[in-house]
Amino acid sequence: MTDFRTASGALPGRVWKKPPFIANPWIRYGLFAVTLIYLYWAFSTLPFNWTRISEGLPRAARIFSGGFPPSFERASLMWTGFKESFQIAFLATLLGVMLSVPIAVMAAKNVAPLPIYLLGRSLIIISRSFHPVIVAILFVAAVGFGPLAGILTLTLYSVGFVGKMLAEEVEEIDWGQVEAMRSVGAGYLKVLIYAVFPQILPRQIGLSMYQLDSNLRASAVVGIVGAGGIGGTLMNAFGRYDYDFAFAILLLIIGIILVSEGISGWVRKKIW
């Protein structure tokens, strides 16, 4: 009775190996082969012009050496650019988050009827399908250079991301609370504000903080295509070969991102 192996009839020294991730050997090795062939083809057909790359290297070195030491002489210009970027990011986050709540409810299968659900999902898919830079180019063309284009761009960007995440959160709520509110005779909107919103609130705050952080970053990028903010200042500095000023701006951007990431991380950790 003490020897379990004999009791169960199994022999000692049986071989065990972790089952392979892809069970079918043809698919497993086929995938390897296809990847290798594709890589070979991609590298052999892409036009790498080695002479131009070697010519470019000293130019890169010149830019870097021109950037040191970074010049903070025109700090007021930087400050103006940063302020505008922050305004764009903040307003876009506020607008985006406010819009994303109803859209998230529309796009949650468990609380929205099918036609509304499809509409909500398509709104989210549309606002997520283009990178903010592309959207910014369109909005700059539509409403002209400046912060308005930036705000509109990042609002759309926020709606896409926050809306999608919130919709998923709504789909995962504890349904018992909804049933309880239905059973007391509450209508749709009352069920939403009592049984649904309290459950998604922490996630909502966390996402807003994350989105503010992300919008601040993106506002620097969309500024480059003319949508206002510090990105525009950076682009001008490069255009005028003011590499030392441009480097100062880059340092500022890194600093801002570090600080905002720290704050948003801290806030998100504080919410349970």
Added chain:
Amino acid sequence: MLEISNLVKRYGHNEPVLEGLDLTVDGSSVVAIVGASGAGKSTMLRCINRLVEPTSGSIKLNGSELVNLRGSALRHARRRIGMVFQGFNLIDRLTVMENVLSGRLGYVSFYQALTRRYPQNDIDRAFQLMDRVGIGHYADKRADQLSGGERQRVAVVRALMQEPEILLADEPTASLDPKTSQQIMSLLQTLASEMSLPVLINIHNVTQARMYTDRIVGMRHGQMIFDGVPKEFNQNALDAIYGGIESPEEDGDNTADKDSATQQGGVVA
């Protein structure tokens, strides 16, 4: 008075969960509904306040038909039916008081609900009921900070805030420890007689059903196979309902486990 007649519930094209159920509950009696998991107890209770849509049949509460109500008529009917759940189903992130007041959601306007400006009468009643069940000092505490028994008390008070004409309790003690579950059962019993409120309780614990209720209804395969006072609920009845499962109290909640024992036919005692 609650009158259920020929109630049928079928999910999709499967076997019906309820097969022409008849049940009448009058006065302030506390009725226990016992039966193995999957017998249709929960479905029956949820048909009454229409969390589950009955396939056919009739459910009348004090003379008015509940089946086929829609929209605001359905919401008005639900106000008259209190419900207590196994998992309490409190709004965890709101305060105890907000949870209690949410029992009035069917009566107040959307603006009042949103801003929590409930009528003074409701607030008075809330404090009075909370004191009655011993949770008055928790008014501003978050609901998820309370213990299981305290949470179920909040849920009971929330249901009573509706000024219901009947109280449904879907396994109200199944997530509680034995002592707390006795307290909740005896609370339901005394509240029923104090407020002359009929109470329907789905329960697995047969001992508690015998102890705290006036009438026991046994269900099996969607049909009522026992109906009598606790004294008549003997071993034969138990066998008929649970089909030889020895100790239903220990059977717990393994819903999927419809073992072959329940398949053999039981005869009404």
